[in-house]
Amino acid sequence: xxxxxxxxxxxxxxxxxxxxxxxxxxxxxxxxxxxxxxxxxxxxxxxxxxxxxxxxxxxxxxxxxxxxxxxxxxxxxxxxxxxxxxxxxxxxxxxxxxxxxxxxxx
Numbered sequence: 867x868x869x870x871x872x873x874x875x876x877x878x879x880x881x882x883x884x885x886x887x888x889x890x891x892x893x894x895x896x897x898x899x900x901x902x903x904x905x906x907x908x909x910x911x912x913x914x915x916x917x918x919x920x921x922x923x924x925x926x927x928x929x930x931x932x933x934x935x936x937x938x939x940x941x942x943x944x945x946x947x948x949x950x951x952x953x954x955x956x957x958x959x960x961x962x963x964x965x966x967x968x969x970x971x972x
Contacts, residue, residue, distance in 0.1 A: 868907070872905040872907075876898070876905075884943055886947065890951070900963065901963065901964055901966055901968060902945075902960065902964065902965050903936075903965060906939075913929035
């Protein structure tokens with residue numbers, strides 16, 4: 867549910883992946899006021915919850931793998947792209963808003 871709400875907040879600006887030639891407006895309303903990556907936060911929360919509920923090594927490994935992949939995607943691909951596209955405005959946003967949780971990862 868959290869993923870759908872976040873996608874709805876992002877509206878037409880929601881994307882899968884990064885197109886280096888595309889320039890979008892920054893999103894400054896809705897769920898991105900408190901965390902920079904609300905979709906990934908919802909996905910990680912669900913995965914970790916599933917791992918805890920299942921108490922399975924396989925599900926736990928899958929959840930950890932997903933969290934590691936999300937970290938790599940955000941830190942190595944998405945945030946560098948957004949810094950290039952939005953410059954100082956994105957840097958200011960990063961100083962105010964946590965990467966995955968409010969106030970964490972600024």
